[in-house]
Amino acid sequence: MARPAHGHALVTVFEGRVLDAWFPSPALGSAAGDEGLIGGGSLDQQAGEVPERGVALEHRHIEIDLDAAPSSVEDAYLRLHLLSHRLVQPNTINLDGIFGALPIVAWTNAGAVDPEWAAAHRPQLLRAGIQVQLVDRFPRMTDYVLPSGVRIGDAARVRLGAHLASGTVVMHEGFVNFNAGTLGTSMVEGRISQGVVVGDGTDIGGGASIMGTLSGGGKERVALGARVLLGANSGVGISIGDDSVVEAGLYVTAGTKVTLLPGGETVKAVELSGRPGLLFRRNSLTGAVEVVARDGKGVELNAALH
Numbered sequence: 563m564a565r566p567a568h569g570h571a572l573v574t575v576f577e578g579r580v581l582d583a584w585f586p587s588p589a590l591g592s593a594a595g596d597e598g599l600i601g602g603g604s605l606d607q608q609a610g611e612v613p614e615r616g617v618a619l620e621h622r623h624i625e626i627d628l629d630a631a632p633s634s635v636e637d638a639y640l641r642l643h644l645l646s647h648r649l650v651q652p653n654t655i656n657l658d659g660i661f662g663a664l665p666i667v668a669w670t671n672a673g674a675v676d677p678e679w680a681a682a683h684r685p686q687l688l689r690a691g692i693q694v695q696l697v698d699r700f701p702r703m704t705d706y707v708l709p710s711g712v713r714i715g716d717a718a719r720v721r722l723g724a725h726l727a728s729g730t731v732v733m734h735e736g737f738v739n740f741n742a743g744t745l746g747t748s749m750v751e752g753r754i755s756q757g758v759v760v761g762d763g764t765d766i767g768g769g770a771s772i773m774g775t776l777s778g779g780g781k782e783r784v785a786l787g788a789r790v791l792l793g794a795n796s797g798v799g800i801s802i803g804d805d806s807v808v809e810a811g812l813y814v815t816a817g818t819k820v821t822l823l824p825g826g827e828t829v830k831a832v833e834l835s836g837r838p839g840l841l842f843r844r845n846s847l848t849g850a851v852e853v854v855a856r857d858g859k860g861v862e863l864n865a866a867l868h
Contacts, residue, residue: 565655568593568625569640572605574674576617581667581674583622583639584706590649593625614690615672616679631658638663642700642723642740646707652725652741652759653783660740664699671695700740713868724754727762729868735768742774747868752792761788765861767810773799787838789860800831803838805860812844812851820851 569588574581586605605621612619624636628650632638638660644650668680672692680687680694687693696702696718703724704717711728714720720732723740729747732738736750743754746762754760755774766772770792772784785801792798793810800816808814816832820842831851834840839856 565628566590566592566625567628567640567644567649568623569643570605570621570623571636571639572608573620573622573636574617575620576676576679579665579676580635581617581665581676582701583636585640585643588640588643588647588649590644593623612673614686614692615670615675616683617673617675628655631656632660632663635663635665639722643707645723645725645741645743646703646709648709648725648727651745652743653757657741661699666697666699667701668694669696669698669701669705674701725759731868733768736766739774746788747863749863749867751794755784758784758786760786761790761804763789763861763863764792765790765863766792767794767796769795770808771797771813773797773815785836787836789862791861800835803836803840805838805856805858806840807842807856807860809841809843812842814842814851818851820853823852823854 567590569585571583571585573583609619609621622636624640626637626640632641641655641657645652666677668675668677670692677697700721702717703720703722704714706722709726712726713731715732715734719737721740724738725743727744727746730744730750732750737753738750739754739756742756742758744760748760749765751768752766752770753772755772757774758772764786774784787802787804789805790802791807793808795811796808797813798808800814802808814831818831819828820831821828834853841854841856843852845852
């Protein structure tokens with residue numbers, strides 16, 4: 563294998579089909595010498611039938627090649643765990659076809675359940691105090707991984723496979739998709755879409771949106787640099803360089819026509835993608851989108867919040 567990774571997992575199985583896999587200690591490299599221990603006991607001790615959910619838990623060990631596409635449910639889950647454990651960064655491993663590899667699951671407060679089984683056994687679930695919380699291919703990150711140094715206001719808004727650096731705060735309306743996230747201390751009150759990475763010291767304002775490859779961004783990988791401010795309800799479909807600001811309420815896509823001040827030249831915003839030290843604003847009289855150079859550092863986050 564070109565880039566191996568491995569892990570011992572507790573796998574949820576329904577009628578021979580894998581619903582999910584939890585890797586408590588995923589690792590890069592080969593599997594030599596790993597005994598798969600967690601909390602002082604083997605995962606074998608956790609295995610067995612779970613009749614209240616209609617599933618069985620099995621201890622399995624897998625090894626994968628990070629340069630190959632996911633080949634199974636367990637393979638896909640290991641990749642998502644590696645991202646959320648911060649062992650790999652977004653856009654550095656092969657996730658081609660991951661949607662096809664992951665089944666749709668009824669996620670409950672007691673674990674994964676087959677959706678059709680859940681619908682047919684609702685009284686049994688209610689008696690056991692089990693509630694369906696969402697139905698999706700991707701579970702909440704916090705059901706599998708609790709990264710250190712991170713605050714999350716609403717766990718349902720951070721998917722497994724998100725990469726959250728220590729010091730990150732995700733407020734209640736913030737959202738972080740899989741294969742996306744932060745590389746340093748950041749404030750997230752808006753949306754970080756799949757494939758997007760956010761630099762250290764950056765503030766994504768309330769309602770702000772960063773266009774990813776799953777939300778109309780095509781194959782362009784959007785990134786925010788360090789100390790960037792996306793104002794409330796703003797949005798970008800281009801990369802924003804270090805120490806830059808996008809005014810509140812302004813959405814800048816690759817094709818947005820912008821006027822460069824003071825010269826007055828008009829260009830497409832994509833030509834400024836990733837360039838540091840810029841202020842994107844809308845002229846309040848004409849409505850034209852303008853870009854001016856900024857001096858010095860960008861925003862400074864409130865250290866007490868992080």
